[in-house]
Amino acid sequence: MLALRLLTGVPLAIAAIWFVLTQQSDSILYALIIIAAIAGWEWAGLAKARTVAVRITFALVLSMTLWSISQLDLSLLVKLQFITTLFWLAVVVYLARVTSIAKQSGLSGVKLVLGLIAVIPAMIAMWMVHRFNPEWLLFGMSMVWVADIGAYFAGRKFGKNKLAVVLSPGKTREGFYGALLLTLVYSFAASVFYFKLDATAVVLTLLMTLVLTVLSVAGDLFESFLKRSAGVKDSGKILPGHGGVLDRIDSLTATMSLFAVSTIYIYNLDMFLV
Numbered sequence: 672m673l674a675l676r677l678l679t680g681v682p683l684a685i686a687a688i689w690f691v692l693t694q695q696s697d698s699i700l701y702a703l704i705i706i707a708a709i710a711g712w713e714w715a716g717l718a719k720a721r722t723v724a725v726r727i728t729f730a731l732v733l734s735m736t737l738w739s740i741s742q743l744d745l746s747l748l749v750k751l752q753f754i755t756t757l758f759w760l761a762v763v764v765y766l767a768r769v770t771s772i773a774k775q776s777g778l779s780g781v782k783l784v785l786g787l788i789a790v791i792p793a794m795i796a797m798w799m800v801h802r803f804n805p806e807w808l809l810f811g812m813s814m815v816w817v818a819d820i821g822a823y824f825a826g827r828k829f830g831k832n833k834l835a836v837v838l839s840p841g842k843t844r845e846g847f848y849g850a851l852l853l854t855l856v857y858s859f860a861a862s863v864f865y866f867k868l869d870a871t872a873v874v875l876t877l878l879m880t881l882v883l884t885v886l887s888v889a890g891d892l893f894e895s896f897l898k899r900s901a902g903v904k905d906s907g908k909i910l911p912g913h914g915g916v917l918d919r920i921d922s923l924t925a926t927m928s929l930f931a932v933s934t935i936y937i938y939n940l941d942m943f944l945v
Contacts, residue, residue, distance in 0.1 A: 718782035825849020890925025
């Protein structure tokens with residue numbers, strides 16, 4: 672299973688790195704619209720849409736809404752990221768209180784709305800940060816990847832205490848601590864030696880990293896919650912060893928709004944008007 676995940680994940684990561692670093696922000700936006708459409712198809716499945724027509728419609732609604740919102744004034748987009756960050760912090764609190772998951776029988780309109788809230792602001796945040804600095808966007812994305820790596824290996828080596836047994840029995844507290852430690856080390860090294868931030872910016876980046884790691888895990892658990900209520904193992908089958916697109920971007924959906932908002936303060940930007 673690990674070998675299959677690597678065979679799929681490594682080429683995807685290389686392609687993402689190349690695309691983020693070499694393409695213009697308009698191209699990034701178009702790519703994100705395509706990703707949003709695929710995510711919309713999968714999310715409609717998690718919402719128990721039983722017909723192809725409903726799933727295609729939701730995919731189109733998600734991608735068209737993303738395009739429409741991207742045309743708004745940047746100051747409004749920043750406010751959207753603030754609100755979305757609060758939403759994900761509320762999700763963390765909600766998930767911490769979940770003791771059981773009810774099985775869903777029919778199409779859930781609430782889940783469809785949650786799909787709009789989860790996917791669109793994250794895609795917009797990635798596009799916004801790319802407009803500021805492609806390398807900084809890659810830094811934010813790679814922190815999520817590093818958190819996944821830290822959680823996987825620490826969990827396998829030391830995992831004993833369940834983190835959220837109702838939501839995801841395989842996740843452990845030791846895995847979470849491994850994710851936290853590795854992302855902090857990575858964030859510190861990148862901030863100091865690559866981006867050469869001043870002391871204040873480094874401290875702010877590390878504080879952001881702490882919360883970002885928590886949200887990264889929450890994004891994963893939130894999708895697990897949705898999948899368990901829908902009675903499915905993966906959001907899709909498009910990525911061998913990984914499942915669907917949502918299975919790969921679940922942590923990004925929960926972290927990118929915070930990352931965009933934090934960037935404003937770390938760099939003292941004026942509403943990203945750069």
